[in-house]
Amino acid sequence: MINTIFAETFRRGWKTALYWGLGIGIMAWLQIIIVQDTTLITETAHLMESVPPFILEMFGGTSDMQFLATPDGYLALQFFGFILLVFAFYAAVAGLNVTANDEDAGIMDIFLSLPVVRWQLVLTKVLAFILLSALVVGVTLACMLIGFAMVPNIFDVGRMVLASLNILPSMLVVLSFTALAAAIFRRKSSAIALTAAFIIGSYTLDFLGNAAPDTILAALRKLSFFAYYDSTGVIQNGLSIPNVIILLAASVIFAIIAMWRYQRRDIGL
Amino acid sequence: MTTAVIQTQGLTRSYKGGKSKFALQGLNLSVEKGEIFGYLGPNGAGKTTTIKLLLDLIRPESGKAQIFGLDTRASSLEIRRRIGYLPGDLNLWKNLSGQHVIRYFSSVRGTPIPAYTNTLIERLEFDPSRKIRAYSTGNRRKLGLILALMHQPELLILDEPTNGLDPLVQQTFMYLMREAQNNGQTVFLSSHLLNEVQAICDRAAILRDGKLLSTQGIHGLSDTGFKYVTLTLREPQPALNLSGVAGVQNVQVDGLQISLRLSGDFDPLLRAINGCYVVNMQVQEPTLEEIFLTYYGDKLENGGFKSHGAVEVK
Incomplete structure (x- = not known):
């Protein structure tokens, strides 16, 4: 049963994941190709000098102008800084596909008349969408690697690969949170609203906390999954294992609560 | 000696947000093995709520239900292995073909597509190659029937099964129900179409406003005097x-x-x-429709139920 649902979920989702990966990957590829124009990088760095630090933080940047003036810094600002929002959107859409879309379409009534354990259904579909999320990141990374091959010896490719893989834990947080929201609410619109509040709230909390380091917002920022994403930090210093562990732990907790809740609540009606 | 396939005791469930409004109130019901049991009532009477409780899709506030002698909550998985269900409002993935859905459901059940599926496809004159979105309402109901019947389950739970079926297919459906009965299967058939129940059921229960008004043999139901x-x-x-x-x-x-x-x-x-x-x-003799209205009329006088005007019958 689990294998069947996993395979069917993947079968129905792989094309969409491929298109997402290609779309984002082409965007990244263009940024990589542009880096050959060193004037552009320098001008961008100069432009950033005039931007207030909190605005830079808003777009996931850094106020380290020396770093921004490098190709790696340029990509950190122009791609990795904001792209998590796009990946988070995919993860939210995927999370709604765990149960909310089928329930909203009235399909869950007949499907759950089959010998399917509800918590196993949630787990299986979350696992399938984790694989699909990895596919999105993988295709994006493949496009980037093509770009790196076209402009050799400019980027620290190893760090860029890590920065790409660093997106995945945050995606899992959004995916499992959306699955949880759908397990809590029977209305899909309520699940969407809660997920949107979670993503936008986390984003806002992160940049406000960064922009106002002497206020309580800086402490509250730790509640935002964006705080553990830290794309610039990964490119400058490598992958932060504690951050990855925190994000994965949050994902597991959200998924477990989602399974527990969906096992117990009414379906449809 | 008969054995109850479905047994409920004091099954109660209220609508969400309406504390005093019961969708189902103290339902005591017994469906015997091998019978075709009609579950009659106007829309909103609580028929679908009963089915959802039996399938463990929703949970009762009080009372309990058993299928095959197993508790519907504790042994839901085991029960669902042995039943076939057709919802009143059938929805499926619109971008999949009928054939794909049949294969998927069989696979989730852990079995290859049963041989009986082809018999059903032929007898219902169903084209499984088309996408769900291309099917008419009648063809979707046919697919729903195939999904419910193909593994020849011990118990069939069918909610308004002939909705949208043309008269010829309705006739085929009735034959299929008789064959299922001869095969030892039990059928629990919810309907607001009295002639349908009259044509194929052995016994019927009448439900209104979440309360069971009567359970009798079809002939007893007709015996209004x-x-x-x-x-x-x-x-x-x-x-x-x-x-x-x-x-x-x-x-x-x-x-x-x-x-x-x-x-x-x-x-x-x-x-x-x-x-x-x-x-x-x-x-x-009066038709079952007339009996139905007469029966409700009596209840309106004696039971103090709120009048709903015309009862929806066909």
Whole structure:
């Protein structure tokens, strides 16, 4: 049963994941190709000098102008800084596909008349969408690697690969949170609203906390999954294992609560 | 000795947000093995709520239900292995073909596509190659029937199964139900179409406003104690007054023809027309629709139920 649902979920989702990966990957590829124009990088760095630090933080940047003036810094600002929002959107859409879309379409009534354990259904579909999320990141990374091959010896490719893989834990947080929201609410619109509040709230909390380091917002920022994403930090210093562990732990907790809740609540009606 | 396939005791469930509004109230029901059981009631009576409780899609506030002697909550998985279900409002993935859904459901059940599936496809004249979005309502119902019947489960739970089916397919459906019964399967059929229940069910329960009003054999359900009598006389009888005769109601005279509704025995009527030359006498049993309305009418008077106006019947 689990294998069947996993395979069917993947079968129905792989094309969409491929298109997402290609779309984002082409965007990244263009940024990589542009880096050959060193004037552009320098001008961008100069432009950033005039931007207030909190605005830079808003777009996931850094106020380290020396770093921004490098190709790696340029990509950190122009791609990795904001792209998590796009990946988070995919993860939210995927999370709604765990149960909310089928329930909203009235399909869950007949499907759950089959010998399917509800918590196993949630787990299986979350696992399938984790694989699909990895596919999105993988295709994006493949496009980037093509770009790196076209402009050799400019980027620290190893760090860029890590920065790409660093997106995945945050995606899992959004995916499992959306699955949880759908397990809590029977209305899909309520699940969407809660997920949107979670993503936008986390984003806002992160940049406000960064922009106002002497206020309580800086402490509250730790509640935002964006705080553990830290794309610039990964490119400058490598992958932060504690951050990855925190994000994965949050994902597991959200998924477990989602399974527990969906096992117990009414379906449809 | 019979065995209850479905057994409920005091099953109660209220609508969300409406503390005093019960979707189902204290339902005590027993469906025996091998019977085709009709579950009758107007829309909103609680039929679908009962089915969802049996399938463990929703949970009761009080009471319990058993299927095959197993608790519907504790042994839900085991029960669902042995049943087939057709929802009243069937929805499936619109971008998948009928064939794909059949294969998927079989696979989730852990079995290859049963051989009986092809028989069903042929008899229902269903084209499984098309996408769900391309199917008419009737074809979707056919697919729903195939999904419910293909693994020949011990218990079929069918919610308004003939909705949207044309008369020929309805006929095929009735044959399939008889065959299922002959095969030892039990059928729990929810419907608001009384003629459907009358045609195929052995017993029926009548539900209204979440309360079970009656459970009887189809023939017992028809036994309301009245019938329609039409007398054709050879000569006009202006002096004949049947209005005061015991058990006679609704007398209508049309030339030589007298129509009336008779409750109880024939004897008072026969004595009253003694001396008249009766050319013909027709006796017609009431239809189940009339029984249904009569039954609800009685309950409206005696049970103090709120009137809903016309009961939805076909």
